[in-house]
Amino acid sequence: MQLLRKIAFPFSLLYAIVVYLRNLCYDTGLFNSKTFDTPTVCIGNLSTGGSGKTPMIEWVLKHLNQNKSIAVLSRGYKRQSQGFLFVNPDMSPEAAGDEPLQIATKFPNTVVAVDPNRQSGIKILEEQVIPDLILLDDAYQHRKVKATFYVLLTAYSQLYTRDWYLPTGNLRDHKNQAKRANVIIVTKCPAQLSEEEQNEVIRSLAPQPEQQVLFCTLAYKEKVIGVNETLSLESLKTREVILVTAIANPEPLLQYLRSKGIRYDHRKFPDHHYFTEKEKSEFNKAPVILTTEKDFTRMGGKVDNAYYLGVEHRFLNDGKEKFIGQLNSL
Template identity: 55%
Template sequence: MLQLLRKIAFPFSLVYGLVVHLRNFLYDTGVFKSHTYNTPTLCVGNLSVGGTGKTPMIEFLVRMFKGHTIAVLSRGYKRQSKGFLWADANSSVLDLGDEPYQLHQKFPEITVAVDADRRNGITQLENKVKPELILLDDAFQHRRVKPNFSILLTSYGNLYVDDWYLPTGDLRDSKREAKRADCIIVTKCPKNLSQSEKNRIQHKLKPLPHQKVLFATLEYSTILKGEVENLSLPDIKKKKVTLVTGIAQPEPLVQYLQSEGVLFEHYKFGDHHHFSESDIQKFRDHALILTTEKDYVRLQGRVKNLFYVEVAHSFGTEDHLFLEETLKSLI
């Protein structure tokens, strides 16, 4: 039914695409201005709506720059607050949005802030924190800021070159805008991806001479983290497990759990889903509830026996070295 509705909406996607092209044209010709800043800025984003692994990539970069004074600036998607907001001890997931709150909880040593106006957010950070580097989360479309380096993510199972504009497809920006990326990372790749398959993908993406294409896989932890205790994956193989997800693409996690022999019932919700009391009633009393880290921060304290699976991007040796050498030269 959804696919049929998407096809019916094709004329709307043409209008959407026209608006996107016009906006980019106005920036490309200088009618709309892009600003640079004294503080180095590193942008992580995509051309589609969700599902490419932006938050694990931000976490990867936070770990890479450990020991440096860095800040993460996000718009705080679906938060209930407005304007610029610092993450502090009194912040909640409703104030910041799930992804910034997750980063704040996981990396309390760094500065996390939210502001839909990235220019104002950068100015606030420069004036009060003076970080060595600002990570711009999900800011590829925010052309009012011209970052020092841009990382464009695209998932292996849904390359942007194979996609189409919303609402028929998942693209929120033109495929041509990939030209603004300094590095394109194909995420969620199968393990042991062959060189011939990498070559095939590179041929489809047609990177420009200055662009580097890298490949990453998702690595799931075998330790399931909970508020009171942690469990190992073997601990739950004989238990009745309920999987609850509110992310764009839960399929990799589903496949991972199945490959590990975990039997579960799956409650699947939309990306950034706000769990209502009626939603929670469906699984509140279940014996063991497993979820993603992003969903955990929205469910924590509302259900018992709640655990999450950590996920991280993993790169081959050469790709990892390229990222480390290239990005650390920014500061």
């Protein structure tokens, strides 16, 4: 795979030029971006995934002013339905998309919708829901909408400044588009990241004077949740565990499980993979299937011995207060 990526370097140069020119057309006004009356917060990244966008959406929903009426608009990546759709917990992941369904299930009082056309989706939400705030999930590259506030995520182990463009690297957008962010959040940091190490990251990112750089780490839960029961993570030490992941970057999870003394046989699938009936049948033969919440959602309750380990972002220093203060001011 690494050899193929190196061979593809000329194509990555062409890709970089194309995304640069596309953004230039928007930056100079040659292409139009639409603004809306409802405040919109775009949460996204410059890479192909693995920065923790869905957990950040959930973090915002959990911590933002509860007096605000918030709607979430997502593309619904790889869903089999078309056009605009309100998502409810009774839908299948194939119809709603795995991440929107996960959010709708965890936050039943929040309106969650999917639409590949963000302009159209926002317009429908404004007409039918009238929310105080709209969270745009993974819309950083969707330049047809100009958001009120931009949150750019970048993983500590794969900063966008140290990455390269597809297909040689993982960047799907030009590095210079970090300039549009109001806040840059470095995710998946070590829990004990020193001030010196934080400053080194900030120097690498070279933010604009008005941009804030915040840091957060992943906080895993102590229990795993299954279809019919909840178990302590500790109890898995003595059991035969098959770990199933279909996410962009499972390495933080693997490291955490190893640190807890959990032994596992890892079955890795492509990001957003929808498990076939045959695969689900095979999973049901295993003593314990351990997976992520997103993957658990895609199993659709058809793997009786499956459990997911929940995770959330935890801000370092006073990042939580700074971030919430910015969002509540919109």
